Amino acid sequence: MSLSADQTVEALRAAGEPTRLRVLSLLAGEELSVMELSRILEQSQPRVSRHLKLMADAGLIERFPDGARVFYRLSSDPLAHRLIDTVLDLLEDSAGAADDRRLEEVRRDREAAASAYFERVAPQWDRIRSLYVCESDVEAAILKAAGDGPFERVVDLGTGSGRMLTLLGKNARMSVGLDLSHNMLNIARANVARAGLDKVELRHGDIFATRLPEQSADLVLVHQVLHYLADPAAAVTEAARLTAPGGRLIIVDFAPHQLEQLREEHQHRRLGFADDEMRRWLKGAGLNAGAATTLPPDTDGLTVSIWTAERPAGTKAKAA
Incomplete structure (x- = not known):
């Protein structure tokens, strides 16, 4: 199977913006919530949500609510995933260095909170x-x-x-x-x-x-x-x-x-x-x-x- 010309153009348009490329690169590593993406991208939550909606509508990412929060991950569709991998492979390795640093801060904060909790409640x-x-x-x-x-x-x-x-x-x-x-x-x-x-x-x-x-x-x-x-x-x-x-x-x-x-x-x-x-x-x-x-x-x-x-x-x- 392959994407039609219209589907390919729509997907490329959805990916073809600096912030959205950053989002795809981040989601290639793990699923993230809107709040986490907003923190990493240093952009407002409404603005990030608009980018996410556009990419979800194009089939590049998947949105899944979890209680009051909403998480996003890359599409599970093999063709969409292949297109995303191709686009991300063309990016410079250093392009997302700042985002990666902030993602690590988010991870460290998560881990610190979880570690403190488990140590506290272990008994x-x-x-x-x-x-x-x-x-x-x-x-x-x-x-x-x-x-x-x-x-x-x-x-x-x-x-x-x-x-x-x-x-x-x-x-x-x-x-x-x-x-x-x-x-x-x-x-x-x-x-x-x-x-x-x-x-x-x-x-x-x-x-x-x-x-x-x-x-x-x-x-x-x-x-x-x-x-x-x-x-x-x-x-x-x-x-x-x-x-x-x-x-x-x-x-x-x-x-x-x-x-x-x-x-x-x-x-x-x-x-x-x-x-x-x-x-x-x-x-x-x-x-x-x-x-x-x-x-x-x-x-x-x-x-x-x-x-x-x-x-x-x-x-x-x-x-x-």
């Missing part, structure tokens, strides 16, 4: 995690999704207090937990020792670049982590990379909701994930997704979704 983490739905129901559903085992190697990304390791570790020959918070890791070490598990490795590590071997785990978990991340799709891709042929990836997170206060109070970046969005990420990472399990709360609050996906035997992982 109460399990209690906070269970505020919105019965945790015993969630854990029962996770055990069912994981299957009977035994597991050769379990990897828990964003392990927090290590609860997933203590839940599944007794049925695993080896387990690995990664987290960016040293305070969390110390609590996880204490919990793992208390549970009598000795074949558990706890590492300070980044979910986007775990440095763990490709296809090395027959069970990978990402439990209540994605809603904190700037690029959840990249984290899904990395988790899938670790999943061995015939192995299983389990993702636990919230369904879409409107509790805006969680952004400020608990550093949530995304207000849940839709099933079709998650299934698209899993498919793009080379996994076959099963039916999602949803666990609504007994009272008003957050619904928990559990997605299970498997890597078909004989397939290779896609690069993260």
Whole structure:
């Protein structure tokens, strides 16, 4: 397939303006909110919004509301992506240097806020995690999704207090937990020792670049982590990379909701994930997704979704 002449001209017109080229270059790295783009570009939010609307109308970028915020990312259409890549390849490497510096400031501010939050709440983490739905129901559903085992190697990304390791570790020959918070890791070490598990490795590590071997785990978990991340799709891709042929990836997170206060109070970046969005990420990472399990709360609050996906035997992982 290819773009028609009219479609190509419309797309090039939409891209052919300095600010819009800057936006495309920024979104090539990660999805960003209007407020973040306004800060990086040093332009007013209404002005940035006008540029974004023009590019969205031309099919170059995608707009997705998330609670009261709106995020943007490059179009998932392969032809649009190919045109954007071609245009960006022609730009000078130094053209967006100032934008890149300000993007790094935005990232550092995000990371600092998240790090301070996790260090502060680490001792109460399990209690906070269970505020919105019965945790015993969630854990029962996770055990069912994981299957009977035994597991050769379990990897828990964003392990927090290590609860997933203590839940599944007794049925695993080896387990690995990664987290960016040293305070969390110390609590996880204490919990793992208390549970009598000795074949558990706890590492300070980044979910986007775990440095763990490709296809090395027959069970990978990402439990209540994605809603904190700037690029959840990249984290899904990395988790899938670790999943061995015939192995299983389990993702636990919230369904879409409107509790805006969680952004400020608990550093949530995304207000849940839709099933079709998650299934698209899993498919793009080379996994076959099963039916999602949803666990609504007994009272008003957050619904928990559990997605299970498997890597078909004989397939290779896609690069993260």
